[in-house]
Amino acid sequence: MTIIVTGGAGFIGSNFIFHMLDKYPDYRIICLDxxxxxxxxxxxxxxxxNPNFRFVKESITDREAVYKLFEEEHPDMVVNFAAESHVDRSIENPEVFLDTNIKGTAVLMDACRKYGIQRYHQVSTDEVYGDLPLDRPDLFFTEETPIHTSSPYSSSKAGADLLVLAYHRTYGLPVTISxxxxxxxxxxxxxxxxxxxIANALNDKPLPVYGKGENVRDWLYVEDHCKAIDLIIHKGRVGEVYNIGGHNEMKNIDIVKIIxxxxxxxxSLITYVTDRKGHDMRYAIDPTKIHNELGWLPETKFADGIKKTIQWYLDNKEWWETIISGEYQNYYEKMYANR
Ligand code: NAD
Ligand code: TDX
Structure with a gap:
């Protein structure tokens, strides 16, 4: 089995590559990033x-490079993590989100059509459903919830999802979406x-909470996400969408206080700053489908996952200090100064 994992030098993609190489010693994993x-x-x-791993530095928007890679590697599957992923950056500059998230997805799927594939998997987000009100805790996103996006980021991810479903219906491409x-x-x-x-607190810098910090997110430990994708690409039904969530809703302010x-x-480091434009209030996933069909359940309790995460940032200061001392400084200044 040869799998192209795009965006594997990023957060979730890298965790997925570690998971796959560890669990399937006879699989070949190609990271395209x-x-x-x-x-x-x-x-x-x-x-x-690792002899079962190859890294290829190319963009998913580069048709020639993507086709060349397919000719060289004859992949059995593609798992597409590659994306512009930050909502705040999409508000500042939407264009690159359209290029990577929509056009890049189309290029990858065109390659799959041209060379053949067992499975194309699109890694998507709950943000395509928009948001839920705080005063209706009984409401959750199911796979049938209408697409109703708020940000350029989520709109670009929704555009990609619609293309994926269209390639399935029109060309019979064997796709799944999570x-x-x-x-x-x-x-x-x-x-x-x-x-x-975590980084700001360790540096005794202000902790910038948008608005009142009342917005709710449904947090899932990354390893649990990777296990869910592993199940979907092997056992999920072609043409289907699977929601993945931890039933772990928390207000932003509570997360910051825990940290x-x-x-x-x-x-006293907590500083309330100007809210994000179009800020989604609450995300909450109903993961019944993936539980019933594939037996997936989140395994990591938030209390344990956040401890492990904080310990990782304490043990790997060089990794994040290198990042925040570079170009990130300009980004931070622009996004947070006078906010
Ligand atoms: P990330 O920003 O940490 O990593 C993105 C990776 O994609 C980077 O390595 C980057 O170099 C690469 N990339 C960007 N543009 C590319 C291009 N044109 N060609 C090739 N590579 C490119 O993102 P993440 O948080 O790991 O998210 C991965 C995926 O999961 C995204 O599709 C995102 O929409 C989705 N997702 C993320 C979350 C989350 O909480 N982080 C939740 C749900 C879904
Ligand atoms: O400095 C901050 N202060 C703050 O209050 C930042 C960076 C964020 N926030 C708030 C905004 C959100 O309500 O925290 C919440 C989480 O923000 P992000 O970490 O930017 O994530 P979010 O916007 O929820 O999107 C994430 O989850 C869905 C990922 O970045 C997306 O790629 C994924 O699709």
Whole structure:
């Protein structure tokens, strides 16, 4: 089995590669990643010498490069993690989100059509469903919830999902889609809530909470997401969408307070800043389908997962300090100064 994993130098893709190489010693994994600001080759250092692994630095939007890779490797599956993934960046500059998230998905699927494939899997997000109100805790996103996006990021992911379903219906491409809630864990890029708060707290810097911090996210430990995708690509039904979520809804402010407590830092570091434009209020996934069909359940309790995550950031300071000392400084200044 040869699998092309795109976006494997990023947060979830790298965790997925580690999971697959560990679990399937006879699989060949090809990571296709163009190393944007969010991709980090040092993340893949532990597997670089593995004979079952190959890294290819190309963009999923480059048709020629993608076709060449298919000719060389004859993949049995493609799992597409590659994306521009940060909502705040999409608000500043939507265009690259359209290129990578929509056009890149089409290029990958065209290659699958041209050369043949057993499975094309699209890694999508719960954000395609929009948001839920805080005063209706009885409501959850199911796979039938209408697409109703809020940000350029989520719109580009929804556009990709629709293309994937269209390629299935029109060309019979054997596709699956997973829509997951917020992940956390090792190698999470420090522009996102949890790693940003850990890094800032460790540096005794202000902890910028958008709005009132009342927004709710449904947090899932990244390893549980990887296990769900593993199940879907092997046992999921072609043409189907599977929601993945941890039934672990938490307010942003509560997450930040937990991080302060775990690190022994004062809550006085918390600073309320101008809200995100179009900020989604609540995400909550109903994972009944993947549970009933594939037997998947989240295994990591948040109390344990957040401890493991914080410990990882304490043990791997070099990884994130290198990131935040580079181009990230300009990003941080632009996004947070005078906010
Ligand atoms: P990330 O930003 O950490 O990593 C993205 C990776 O994709 C990087 O390595 C980057 O270099 C690569 N990439 C970007 N553009 C590319 C291109 N044109 N060609 C090749 N590679 C490219 O993202 P993540 O958080 O790991 O998310 C991975 C996927 O999971 C995304 O599709 C995202 O939409 C989805 N998702 C993320 C979450 C979450 O909580 N992080 C939740 C649900 C779904
Ligand atoms: O500095 C911050 N302060 C803050 O209050 C940041 C970076 C975020 N927030 C809030 C905004 C959100 O309500 O925290 C919440 C989480 O924010 P992000 O980490 O940016 O994640 P989110 O916008 O929820 O999107 C994430 O989950 C779904 C991923 O980035 C997406 O790729 C995924 O699809």
């Amino acid at each position: 163009c190393l944007t600001y969010a991709g980090n080759l040092s993340t893949l250092a532990p597997v670089m010498d 829509r997951c809630s917020n992940n956390y864990g090792p190698y999470h890029f420090p522009e996102k809530l949890i790693p940003l708060m 302060c407590k775990e690190l022994g830092k004062p809550e």
